[in-house]
Amino acid sequence: xxxxxxxxxxxxxADVFANAAPNYLAALDYYHTNNFCYINLGxxxxxxxxxxxxxxxxxxxxxxxxxxxxxRNAFVKIFGNHDLYWANDPLAPVSLQSIYHQQVKIYExxxxxxxxxGSPWEIYMTHGHQxxxxxxxxxxxxxxxxxxxxxxxxxxxxxxxxxxxxxQLKTDHNxxxxxxxxxxxxxxxxxxHTHQPVFRSLTQLEALYEKLGIAKNDNDTKQEAALQAxxxxxxxxxxxxxxxxxxxxxxxxxxxxxFDDGDITGIEIADSCIRLIKWEYGAGKxxxxxxxxxxxxxxxxxx
Numbered sequence: 001x002x003x004x005x006x007x008x009x010x011x012x013x014a015d016v017f018a019n020a021a022p023n024y025l026a027a028l029d030y031y032h033t034n035n036f037c038y039i040n041l042g043x044x045x046x047x048x049x050x051x052x053x054x055x056x057x058x059x060x061x062x063x064x065x066x067x068x069x070x071x072r073n074a075f076v077k078i079f080g081n082h083d084l085y086w087a088n089d090p091l092a093p094v095s096l097q098s099i100y101h102q103q104v105k106i107y108e109x110x111x112x113x114x115x116x117x118g119s120p121w122e123i124y125m126t127h128g129h130q131x132x133x134x135x136x137x138x139x140x141x142x143x144x145x146x147x148x149x150x151x152x153x154x155x156x157x158x159x160x161x162x163x164x165x166x167x168q169l170k171t172d173h174n175x176x177x178x179x180x181x182x183x184x185x186x187x188x189x190x191x192x193h194t195h196q197p198v199f200r201s202l203t204q205l206e207a208l209y210e211k212l213g214i215a216k217n218d219n220d221t222k223q224e225a226a227l228q229a230x231x232x233x234x235x236x237x238x239x240x241x242x243x244x245x246x247x248x249x250x251x252x253x254x255x256x257x258x259f260d261d262g263d264i265t266g267i268e269i270a271d272s273c274i275r276l277i278k279w280e281y282g283a284g285k286x287x288x289x290x291x292x293x294x295x296x297x298x299x300x301x302x303x
Contacts, residue, residue: 001031002125003266004041004192005256007082010050011058016258017046021062023264023279024257026287028065036270038069039110041192041254042080042127052085052095063099070100078107080127080193112269116297121186123269128177128191128253170203171196174253181250186302188274190252190267197255197265199276199293200300201247205234207293249300252276265292272297 006024009015017024031038045055056063069075079087086092086106096104109126170178171194178201181189196203202210208231215224252274255265261280268275275294282288 001027001036001266001268002039002041002190002254003027003257003264004080004127004254005043005195005258006062007043007046007256007258008055008059008062009046010054014049015046015058016260019260019262020258020264022285023262023281023287024062025065027264027266027279027289028062028068030289032065032068032072035072035074036268037074037076038066039076039125040066040078041125041190042078042129043082043192044077044080045083045085047083047085056095056099067100070102070104075104076107076110077104078109078125078127081129114297116300119186121188121297121302123188123190124181125190128173128193170198170206174198174203174251177253178251182248184250188250188252188300188302190254192254192256194253195256195258196253197276197292198251198253199267200249200295201251204292205231208234248302249295250302269297274300 003024006017006020007015008017011018028038045052045059047055066075077086079085086096087108089095092106093103096106109124111125112123114121114123174194174196177189177191178198181187182201199207208227212224212227212231215227252267254267255276257264257266259265263278263280265276265278268277273294273296276292278290278292279287280290
């Protein structure tokens with residue numbers, strides 16, 4: 001299981017994780033019970049806006065849930081730009097031990113190796129801020145978020161991570177990640193960072209456009225009308241139908257665990273399948289797992 005971008009905070013007006021915390025805990029309980037390995041892709045703690053001791057004090061339950069994976073040797077913690085503290089502060093090992101009660105290694109990335117259709121594949125995972133000039137070691141951005149945006153956000157209780165962010169064409173950064181992955185042989189790239197879920201190199205809106213094109217070619221007017229209605233409901237005026245000629249299935253993005261409606265998204269790899277999943281609140285605020293997209297690894301077009 002691959003989740004990213006919780007941005008655990010201080011449970012104040014700037015804490016974008018607060019509303020999603022119950023869904024996150026329900027997801028971790030499900031994945032622990034079903035013996036998944038949990039790969040956390042970074043920005044798990046919001047350490048640009050908060051001191052570590054503050055995040056620790058307000059997120060005891062989530063750290064305890066993550067610790068269950070550590071006890072099974074089934075937890076990989078990767079750092080992002082908002083929790084770069086884990087990689088470069090000399091006190092980081094002590095801080096980690098204080099929340100997980102044992103030593104935890106921190107990584108910049110991880111690679112899963114498997115064999116698909118007789119060929120060796122690599123699934124490369126990292127946070128995704130690398131190469132982003134606004135995020136990769138940019139101390140001005142960190143100062144702005146902590147000293148300017150953070151207090152403003154807390155005062156107005158703003159969460160910019162609306163579900164509408166799913167309904168656009170890929171951000172420029174996601175497009176760069178796709179272009180990098182598409183030039184590698186037998187490699188999948190999975191990142192976080194942008195908070196925009198991507199499956200088989202496409203966002204939700206892009207996937208609908210692709211399905212619409214197939215329906216038109218098949219003269220399936222009923223399916224075409226249904227897909228067009230979905231697109232019209234999501235479509236922003238600035239968007240134009242993308243060109244999918246030559247697109248490969250090399251890039252995935254886990255989205256985030258801090259949407260303002262409490263939803264979280266992530267990537268599952270199990271049973272020879274890869275899935276984009278969402279946990280949302282159902283009736284009675286009970287957390288429910290939904291499979292948004294799914295395909296078998298052998299169906300992916302890499303080269």
